[in-house]
Amino acid sequence: MDDAPAIMEAFVAQERVARILGQGPTKSSVELVNGLQVDLRVLERERWGTALAYFTGSQQHNIRMRERALERGLSLNEHAFSPVDDNRQIIEGAPEDLVPHRGGSLRSSRAAVDRA
Structure with a gap:
């Protein structure tokens, strides 16, 4: 960087x-x-997946992704997923690596907003 x-x-x-x-x-x-x-x-390569997930899609999709993260005890921002009870960061370099944290698949349709 x-x-x-x-x-x-x-x-x-x-x-x-x-x-x-x-x-x-x-x-x-x-x-x-x-x-x-x-x-x-401009960000570190290892943060690419998390940033892409955060910035890609509609505002509604982003809000729903953050809600789903909170339901799993995580906070999502452009830098990382973080457990809400500590400062540890879960950083993903590839968007497909995020699926376990998101609890779904990578989709961009309106239905995906509801599933996110």
């Missing part, structure tokens, strides 16, 4: 960036000239 700040600098300096909405060492958000907002996160 030593190159994360340089990646963020290159990201916000792109020609199509109209406005920088936020910029930090590992996450930045910009608005493009066409009005589209684009967010970029």
Whole structure:
């Protein structure tokens, strides 16, 4: 992650960036000239699966995934699953490794929100 700040600098300096909405060492958000907002996160490879699960899907799906994690005594954020009673982190590098923690499969349909 030593190159994360340089990646963020290159990201916000792109020609199509109209406005920088936020910029930090590992996450930045910009608005493009066409009005589209684009967010970029740079993270350790071993956190990829957890971050992908957290940021992929609708807001409803994300909320339901966090609820299901809580039902299992876990907290879910973009960094890791964590038992609610301590600071230990369960980090997954591949999305398919998350299935045991999520209690389901990787799906993106509306029905998957209900099953999540």
